[in-house]
Amino acid sequence: EVQLVESGGGLVQPGGSLRLSCAASGFTFSSYSMNWVRQAPGKGLEWVSYISSSSSTIYYADSVKGRFTISRDNAKNSLYLQMNSLRAEDTAVYYCASLSIHHDAFDIWGQGTMVTVSS
Amino acid sequence: AIQLTQSPSSLSASVGDRVTITCRASQGISSALAWYQQKPGKAPKLLIYDASSLESGVPSRFSGSGSGTDFTLTISSLQPEDFATYYCQQFNSYPHRLTFGGGTKVEIK
Numbered sequence: 001e002v003q004l005v006e007s008g009g010g011l012v013q014p015g016g017s018l019r020l021s022c023a024a025s026g027f028t029f030s031s032y033s034m035n036w037v038r039q040a041p042g043k044g045l046e047w048v049s050y051i052s053s054s055s056s057t058i059y060y061a062d063s064v065k066g067r068f069t070i071s072r073d074n075a076k077n078s079l080y081l082q083m084n085s086l087r088a089e090d091t092a093v094y095y096c097a098s099l100s101i102h103h104d105a106f107d108i109w110g111q112g113t114m115v116t117v118s119s
Numbered sequence: 120a121i122q123l124t125q126s127p128s129s130l131s132a133s134v135g136d137r138v139t140i141t142c143r144a145s146q147g148i149s150s151a152l153a154w155y156q157q158k159p160g161k162a163p164k165l166l167i168y169d170a171s172s173l174e175s176g177v178p179s180r181f182s183g184s185g186s187g188t189d190f191t192l193t194i195s196s197l198q199p200e201d202f203a204t205y206y207c208q209q210f211n212s213y214p215h216r217l218t219f220g221g222g223t224k225v226e227i228k
Contacts, residue, residue, distance in 0.1 A: 033214065035217075044222045045155075045219040047217035047219065050213075050217075057214065095162055099213075100168070105168035105169075105208075105210070106165065107174070
């Protein structure tokens with residue numbers, strides 16, 4: 001079964017750090033570029049970051065640039081998001097999502113992991 | 120960054136109704152647009168890619184159209200399982216500065 005499973009979310013104080021993980025199974029993870037997308041409570045979807053299949057190309061949304069770092073380990077079929085200097089506005093469900101190899105769309109999504117930034 | 124404006128932001132409809140949702144881009148994006156369905160507490164699900172191509176396994180009552188700046192998602196006959204929030208997403212500027220529309224919530228009348 002094709003699957004993405006996020007983990008690592010939780011409650012963190014403002015200014016703190018958290019590392020999210022996304023474990024892939026059922027497909028050739030190393031062939032896919034990957035993304036993080038977040039959704040604040042009751043709000044819409046916001047793209048956060050992109051990493052190419054070989055990690056050679058990385059992009060971030062302006063809202064997280066300089067604070068978040070995306071990475072991957074193809075040997076472990078895993079995607080990561082290191083989040084530093086967290087702010088209240090980073091509170092959201094974080095999803096990992098893969099870009100389809102065949103067309104421009106996110107065709108595989110994880111179930112999401114909740115990050116709450118609060119004192 | 121390219122902005123996507125969805126309308127309406129919410130609508131009420133009955134089972135069997137034809138429903139149309141609009142997504143307007145702030146600049147031309149050719150056909151680089153996808154549509155997703157999201158139910159409460161769940162991850163988004165891909166419905167349409169390249170503006171009008173139906174994802175495998177998605178019911179044929181869903182269809183997409185448009186190019187350039189104006190796009191529509193149509194549900195030809197609304198079913199009980201279709202009550203959800205729908206989002207458009209542009210890929211013209213992929214892989215950076217990706218944007219989603221604000222969403223359209225389809226509720227039961």
